[in-house]
Amino acid sequence: MIIAQLPRFHLFLSPSHFNLLNHRSKPPVSLARTLFSFPPKSNLATVEPIPLPVSDSSDLEEDAPVEIPLDKLFVPPDTDISRDDLTARILKGSNIVLSKYARDAQVAQADYVKSSVRTEDCPADGLPEFALVGRSNVGKSSLLNSLVRRKRLALTSKKPGKTQCINHFRINDNWYLVDLPGYGYASAPHELKQDWNKFTKDYFLNRSTLVSVFLLVDASIPPKQIDLDYASWLGQNQVPMTMVFTKCDKRKKKKNGGKRPEENIKEFQDLIQGFFETTPPWIMTSSVTNQGRDEILLHMAQLRNYWLKH
Numbered sequence: 001m002i003i004a005q006l007p008r009f010h011l012f013l014s015p016s017h018f019n020l021l022n023h024r025s026k027p028p029v030s031l032a033r034t035l036f037s038f039p040p041k042s043n044l045a046t047v048e049p050i051p052l053p054v055s056d057s058s059d060l061e062e063d064a065p066v067e068i069p070l071d072k073l074f075v076p077p078d079t080d081i082s083r084d085d086l087t088a089r090i091l092k093g094s095n096i097v098l099s100k101y102a103r104d105a106q107v108a109q110a111d112y113v114k115s116s117v118r119t120e121d122c123p124a125d126g127l128p129e130f131a132l133v134g135r136s137n138v139g140k141s142s143l144l145n146s147l148v149r150r151k152r153l154a155l156t157s158k159k160p161g162k163t164q165c166i167n168h169f170r171i172n173d174n175w176y177l178v179d180l181p182g183y184g185y186a187s188a189p190h191e192l193k194q195d196w197n198k199f200t201k202d203y204f205l206n207r208s209t210l211v212s213v214f215l216l217v218d219a220s221i222p223p224k225q226i227d228l229d230y231a232s233w234l235g236q237n238q239v240p241m242t243m244v245f246t247k248c249d250k251r252k253k254k255k256n257g258g259k260r261p262e263e264n265i266k267e268f269q270d271l272i273q274g275f276f277e278t279t280p281p282w283i284m285t286s287s288v289t290n291q292g293r294d295e296i297l298l299h300m301a302q303l304r305n306y307w308l309k310h
């Protein structure tokens with residue numbers, strides 16, 4: 001299956017959902033009601049935002065639930081959103097609705113396989129894969145280690161000579177996590193940065209087994225232009241993308257300019273929404289508390305299982 005044939009996010013939906021979710025601005029209430037066709041007794045029969053549980057904290061005001069309007073949810077294919085339990089099926093700390101494809105999410109085995117310098121050199125066994133990418137220092141290695149529950153697996157990608165490679169890790173012998181070079185490293189020469197862009201862009205556009213890019217963004221600081229550029233490039237090129245917000249445990253006001261991670265996340269979404277026909281999936285994580293770990297694995301499982309079936 002080549003990437004051009006992969007289901008894009010809007011194609012995951014039935015025609016009526018497509019119409020609604022294809023709106024770049026919030027649809028009027030009556031339109032949303034009609035298109036979603038909620039059962040009359042459902043408390044989802046309005047476009048009231050859905051309160052989303054976030055991680056536990058003693059500070060109630062800081063941890064006020066994130067509210068997600070219905071049209072900002074990510075609804076996987078073959079998912080019945082008219083069911084009464086929609087709220088319960090939203091993954092904690094995300095906009096992602098769970099589908100029937102969310103199974104076999106555990107990581108039992110993780111092995112470093114190889115480092116490639118070109119897309120053509122990547123493993124050719126046809127297994128589905130997810131690529132992790134983000135600005136240097138965003139927490140990519142920490143997240144990778146947390147996903148596979150190994151303290152040092154991702155160190156392999158940090159070894160000299162491998163930081164500019166496509167690093168493949170095989171999971172449970174049936175799918176890959178791929179660690180891509182970090183971008184925007186302050187002291188990297190301009191030319192080298194350009195090379196990284198070309199290199200990873202070629203991978204995004206030509207890797208036929210790539211199910212989704214996982215773009216890591218630091219939620220403890222306000223949006224950075226380079227991350228916005230990266231997200232918008234992926235959106236404009238219709239590369240399937242999930243946004244992973246890292247460091248969501250960092251709440252110290254002085255350090256992050258007074259904004260909570262939830263506020264930085266909202267600002268980021270607002271700034272990129274024009275580049276996407278539908279809202280991409282996003283999820284809050286912390287490698288310190290392991291927030292989002294199981295949720296990311298469930299999301300990867302549902303994307304993977306759907307991809308394998310189609």
Ligand code: GDP
Nearest residue numbers: 136137138139140141142246247250286287288
């Ligand atoms: P990479 O360069 O993207 O691979 O980032 P690393 O995983 O090496 O992390 C960069 C720095 O951020 C390290 O000091 C980590 O300890 C720290 N870090 C990574 N993830 C988190 C997180 O979830 N919360 C906090 N508070 N710090 C983190």
